[in-house]
Amino acid sequence: xxxxxxxxxxxxxxxxxxxxxxxxxxxxxxxxxxxxxxxxxxxxxxxxxxxxxxxxxxxxxxxxxxxxxxxxxxxxxxxxxxxxxxxxxxxxxxxxxxxxxxxxxxxxxxxxxxxxxxxxxxxxxxxxxxxxxxxxxxxxxxxxxxxxxxxxxxxxxxxxxxxxxxxxxxxxxxxxxxxxxxxxxxxxxxxxxxxxxxxxxxxxxxxxxxxxxxxxxxxxxxxxxxxxxxxxxxxxxxxxxxxxxxxxxxxxxxxxxxxxxxxxxxxxxxxxxxxxxxxxxxxxxxxxxxxxxxxxxxxxxxxxxxxxxxxxxxxxxxxxxxxxxxxxxxxxxxxxxxxxxxxxxxxxxxxxxxxxxxxxxxxxxxxxxxxxxxxxxxxxxxxxxxxxxxxxxxxxxxxxxxxxxxxxxxxxxxxxxxxxxxxxxxxxxxxxxxxxxxxxxxxxxxxxxxxxxxxxxxxxxxxxxxxxxxxxxxxxxxxxxxxxxxxxxxxxxxxxxxxxxxxxxxxxxxxxxxxxxxxxxxxxxxxxxxxxxxxxxxxxxxxxxxxxxxxxxxxxxxxxxxxx
Numbered sequence: 100x101x102x103x104x105x106x107x108x109x110x111x112x113x114x115x116x117x118x119x120x121x122x123x124x125x126x127x128x129x130x131x132x133x134x135x136x137x138x139x140x141x142x143x144x145x146x147x148x149x150x151x152x153x154x155x156x157x158x159x160x161x162x163x164x165x166x167x168x169x170x171x172x173x174x175x176x177x178x179x180x181x182x183x184x185x186x187x188x189x190x191x192x193x194x195x196x197x198x199x200x201x202x203x204x205x206x207x208x209x210x211x212x213x214x215x216x217x218x219x220x221x222x223x224x225x226x227x228x229x230x231x232x233x234x235x236x237x238x239x240x241x242x243x244x245x246x247x248x249x250x251x252x253x254x255x256x257x258x259x260x261x262x263x264x265x266x267x268x269x270x271x272x273x274x275x276x277x278x279x280x281x282x283x284x285x286x287x288x289x290x291x292x293x294x295x296x297x298x299x300x301x302x303x304x305x306x307x308x309x310x311x312x313x314x315x316x317x318x319x320x321x322x323x324x325x326x327x328x329x330x331x332x333x334x335x336x337x338x339x340x341x342x343x344x345x346x347x348x349x350x351x352x353x354x355x356x357x358x359x360x361x362x363x364x365x366x367x368x369x370x371x372x373x374x375x376x377x378x379x380x381x382x383x384x385x386x387x388x389x390x391x392x393x394x395x396x397x398x399x400x401x402x403x404x405x406x407x408x409x410x411x412x413x414x415x416x417x418x419x420x421x422x423x424x425x426x427x428x429x430x431x432x433x434x435x436x437x438x439x440x441x442x443x444x445x446x447x448x449x450x451x452x453x454x455x456x457x458x459x460x461x462x463x464x465x466x467x468x469x470x471x472x473x474x475x476x477x478x479x480x481x482x483x484x485x486x487x488x489x490x491x492x493x494x495x496x497x498x499x500x501x502x503x504x505x506x507x508x509x510x511x512x513x514x515x516x517x518x519x520x521x522x523x524x525x526x527x528x529x530x531x532x533x534x535x536x537x538x539x540x541x542x543x544x545x546x547x548x549x550x551x552x553x554x555x556x557x558x559x560x561x562x563x564x565x566x567x568x569x570x571x572x573x574x575x576x577x578x579x580x581x582x583x584x585x586x587x588x589x590x591x592x593x594x595x596x597x598x599x600x601x602x603x604x605x606x607x608x609x610x611x612x613x614x615x616x617x618x619x620x621x622x623x624x625x626x627x628x629x630x631x632x633x634x635x636x637x638x639x640x641x642x643x644x645x646x647x648x649x650x651x652x653x654x655x656x657x658x659x660x661x662x663x
Contacts, residue, residue, distance in 0.1 A: 133208060133229035139222055141165045141183075153208075153231060155201040171199035186214045186225055195232065207236040248321035250299055251306035259320040259328055263376045275333035275372070279340060279398075280365040280383040281309070282391060286325035287473075291513050293356050300353050301360075312342045328383075333368050340364055344396045363390035364398035388412065416472065418454055419465055423477050428452050430485045431652035432503070434661065435623055435643045438636075443662060444643060445502035445536070448486045449652045450478065466508075475508040482506070483521060487530040489655055494534065497662055504536040504566055509543040513550055518557040525561075532562030536587065540568050544579050551583065559584050566623070570611065580618050588615040592626020592646075598635055609639045616640070 133153060136145040146161050154161070154169050161168065174197065185192040192212045199205055208229035214222035246258040254262075266276070283305065290298035302325070309319045309327055316339060317331030331339055347362050365387025370379045386401040393399070422428060432446035452460045469475045486503045494500040511517060525532055537558060544551060544567075558565060566587035567579070579585070590611055598604045608624075615622045624636040627646030636644065650661070 135227045137225050153206055169198040171197045171205055173197040186212050189214050189216050189222055206233045251303055251321045253306050253319055253321040256322050260376050275369040277331055277333050277336040278367045278370050278379055278383045279329040280387045281327040282363045282387050283325040284361045284363055297353050297356055308346055340398050347396050361396045363387055365390055366398055366400045422452055426481055428481055431654055432658045433652040434650050435645045436649050438641055438644055447504040448482055450482055476511045479507055479511045483524050487524055487528040490534040491528055491530050500534055502534050502536055504538045506538045512539055512543050522561055536564045536566050538566045538568045555583050587621045589623040589625050595624055595626045595632050598632055605635050612639050612641055
């Protein structure tokens, strides 16, 4: 029995109180603490009013029951087994217990259980004296949440900042420390492909791996989303970096899915010599972005010269966002010609961007950059809107309507509202859906086949056609042609470029076209630049031709001149 309990019982035992004073003392105790008395078997034989109030059970509901009636399931069987072993031996037990009230709410109580012993020293009943500590426990819980990531359990960026600032105050800077800012590459694709649940499990898995690798040599923090930070001594940094990069060469198994991933690491040494925490993160982030440009598992140490490049990066992002906001893009159109008549049958819309400082910006550059920033959907919607207006205008002014093919990014295609947004834009512009073709790449078809099947079904109901672009460039699979309702197959230019007669390349072209015909698809050969390439494709039973041999991408007015 603890000292305070001994003192209380000794006071009551030795003091000379008349019955009325004793009654007052008992009443005071009864009002201030939660009391229950149980028999030797643990059945409740008496409870006081505070017990009923906190448990929300009446006395009649509690008496005759054991304490399982308020068991929350929070504690293990071992916890209660140890408690019963203690009081069964005639010893006082003290601890914190989480109970569940009648209405399902949880509450915490600081508990002291005192066994009452018979003449043989065996317990014949127990009295439990409790105080409500729910508010204190909640405060501890909220404090934990304030400094820890709820998903991974790791300390968060707030704790990282606090730790850094505390070290800046206390450190004599005799020993250098490093920040390793770790970014999980392609995490957004993993999230979109397998679902957010798998993405969350993957982050938990990474947290466990990093914690195991770092061990006693540093501290791991979940900085946010797909980024982690390892804080360690300068001398341990390179060893930890190599261990992390090595682990990411392995296959990851998450739930029933298997996939590879990679990390980029930005390294900032001697962080306690930097002016502020924000500056440490800024420079580590610059190094991280440089590492990401190298692709795959890579790390880069921060160098002062990187600042200029980073400023260019920031300027480019600002200009791109302004261009999206102000719709400063243009659409050019590259014609597709019928293989026999050589007439233009439709066109492909290709986005262009001219900036006063940068000049004509490569579409490959700014589209890739937009995808990294999550801006590809906004660009796609600009293209759809502009193409629909142009298709309607040509329908009114040209002898025959011209279909316009629109390239859609993989991430946009998998958005739940993609078809709804497309339908809204079509109706808004009074555009017949048959005037629009959606071009997708093979990579768009990887994973999430159920979602894509639903999307394609809705597109077909809407009336737009679907083209598979760059066939043969990515993960060519016959199952794509069989599974998805594709209308047009576009042979990637890499198969066309430099082709000669009576070669394996010619046989490959014939095989691809033959395969498409089996599935009743039209075939476009893109990237034709020589007469030889044209001749071979025409003899292979291709339907449409596209390439600089016939026409480069042109503004709408110049396309109209070709059609009139």
